[in-house]
Amino acid sequence: MNQLDTLIHMANQIADNNSHYGTQQEAAERVAAHLKKFWARSMKQQIIGYLQDDGSNLTPLARIAIEQMMTTLRPEPADLAG
Template identity: 35%
Template sequence: MHIEKLVSMANDIADFFNAESDKEIAAEGVKKHIQRSWDPRMRKAIVKYYQDSGEGLSPLAADAVKKLMEMG
């Protein structure tokens, strides 16, 4: 899967959770969704992309990917 598609998917998930006023809870929701729903290769690719530049990720999506990265 192309990284552009993963970025778009992460941003779409973040758009859904963005309605949550507490952005920490929203980022946790995005992270959990990615953990549950994405194949390990997809998770690894988005983390690597975030580490390289993260360009195009919304702030909420980037925060969620950072949390995903921090958990190992």
């Protein structure tokens, strides 16, 4: 299993573990908060890139959470220099 496969598996597990919290939107917010807090920037960038390129192996809840995370991440100064 390569690193991306591991990240996909982890994101799906986190989503599954939080799927029973309130509405789907509330559960997705919990998952997004977890990813933002505990995943390294490189991990977040890789899973976002995967979602944008394909995303087919992510569960629906994981997809929603990653989309939410994308909209709330602040760019790093190096990202702005582009």
